[in-house]
Amino acid sequence: MWLGERRGYLIDWLTQKWVQVTGRRVNLKEDPWLAGPVGRTRGIGLDFFDKWATAEGFAVTRFTSGKGLLSRFTALAGPTFDADAVDPAIREFYERTADYDVDVWSEWRLAFKPFGFLVSVLFSRRLQQLNLPLSSLDTSWGMTSEILQVTEHTTGTLKANAWVRTLVKSRRITYVGSYSIVEPRNSSGPCVKTVFPLPNGNAIVVLRPEVKPDGSLVLVSSGSGLGDPGFYFTVHRANGTVKARFLRCFREHIHVYADGEGIVRADHTMSLWGFQCLHLHYRMRRKQARPAPVG
Numbered sequence: 001m002w003l004g005e006r007r008g009y010l011i012d013w014l015t016q017k018w019v020q021v022t023g024r025r026v027n028l029k030e031d032p033w034l035a036g037p038v039g040r041t042r043g044i045g046l047d048f049f050d051k052w053a054t055a056e057g058f059a060v061t062r063f064t065s066g067k068g069l070l071s072r073f074t075a076l077a078g079p080t081f082d083a084d085a086v087d088p089a090i091r092e093f094y095e096r097t098a099d100y101d102v103d104v105w106s107e108w109r110l111a112f113k114p115f116g117f118l119v120s121v122l123f124s125r126r127l128q129q130l131n132l133p134l135s136s137l138d139t140s141w142g143m144t145s146e147i148l149q150v151t152e153h154t155t156g157t158l159k160a161n162a163w164v165r166t167l168v169k170s171r172r173i174t175y176v177g178s179y180s181i182v183e184p185r186n187s188s189g190p191c192v193k194t195v196f197p198l199p200n201g202n203a204i205v206v207l208r209p210e211v212k213p214d215g216s217l218v219l220v221s222s223g224s225g226l227g228d229p230g231f232y233f234t235v236h237r238a239n240g241t242v243k244a245r246f247l248r249c250f251r252e253h254i255h256v257y258a259d260g261e262g263i264v265r266a267d268h269t270m271s272l273w274g275f276q277c278l279h280l281h282y283r284m285r286r287k288q289a290r291p292a293p294v295g
Contacts, residue, residue: 006238011122012199019201019235023245024226026234033182034186034204036195037160038236039082044129044197046177049162053150059160063147064069065287069163069179076209078180078189086194089217089258093284097163098147100264105112106133112277126145128173130196130203132278141169149180160195181195182206186227192219201235205252209257227232249273262286 001010003198011042017265028035037052053060070076073091083091093100108116116134124131133139150160160178167174175196182193184206196203207219208229223230223246231247256266266282 001066003040007125007202008199012041012127013123015233016200016201016235019233019245020237023235023243024234026226026242026244027183028242031185033193033206034232034234034242035185036193036204036206036234039117039129039197041110041198042198043127043162043199044173044176046128046164047172049148049150049160049164049178056159057153058249059153060152060172061149061151063098063101064183065150066096067146067147067149067191069096069161070094070159070181076190076192078183080188080218081209083209085211085215086217087258089262090215090256092265093256099286100145100284101279101287102145102165103142104133104139104143104237105136105281106139107136107279107281108234109275109277112272115272117276120146125172127198129176131167131172131278132157133167133174138167138170138172141167143167143174143206146267148238165226183230184227186225187229191229200231202234202239204232204234206210206230207252207254214257216255217255219252219254221250221252256261 003010003013007013026034050060051075057216073094074083078262080267120134122132146164148162148164149158150162151158161179164176165174166172177194177196181190182195183190187208192207192209194205205221206229207221210218221230226244226246231250233245235243251271254266254268256264259265264284268280268282269276270278
């Protein structure tokens with residue numbers, strides 16, 4: 001049911017009301033790490049950052065090589081994280097993501113697969129956002145990967161470092177998100193922040209970095225409340241107020257490693273109430289030069 005341009009669809013409006021009722025009011029000037037692009041009520045989609053940039057008076061630049069999710073991986077260095085100890089192949093992937101092709105395989109725990117299907121039907125497919133693959137067949141033809149930068153026209157100030165991914169077979173958009181490095185109020189050091197625009201708000205994942213003795217990277221979204229690394233929903237109201245809801249029940253664990261053959265891989269697990277519900281395996285390979293057409 002459509003409720004109008006401001007409120008959007010009934011199910012989205014009810015979700016936003018839940019965040020407003022159960023969440024806490026935040027001041028983005030005091031907590032800028034919770035700021036991020038806000039989505040339209042009609043959906044997100046492939047062209048979100050183009051429309052967002054046009055509305056805000058920003059410029060969009062697309063990159064087929066040379067740019068990554070993070071401008072400088074070493075900016076993650078902190079009291080408990082030695083960025084220089086991370087395998088150079090992993091650091092290069094984060095700084096030059098556009099140079100890589102990305103493949104993904106998915107494995108749902110049987111008990112949670114109906115939940116994944118329900119979320120997909122009610123929200124993801126309609127919004128064209130956070131479309132988690134429901135089976136390995138969904139990803140069998142691969143995934144497209146595009147890096148965009150949104151900047152201010154006059155100063156060139158970076159407003160968003162975006163990564164847009166689409167499944168080749170179904171043409172469904174899996175993720176439309178922006179990436180940055182932030183330091184939440186309760187964190188012991190810098191964290192990786194991902195913002196996924198949603199109607200009248202966004203979903204924010206703040207991941208704490210760890211380095212293993214073998215040089216592999218672990219990113220963890222675990223915390224106990226607002227101000228910690230973890231998963232957040234935010235809702236931005238028309239009067240300028242912002243409510244944020246910390247989801248303690250949902251956690252992510254990402255292990256990024258080099259396999260010794262020049263390929264970077266990642267095991268990404270998602271858990272609800274302590275039970276693993278989804279395992280994604282990513283393979284990131286440097287793009288191969290394509291032969292010139294004959295004739």
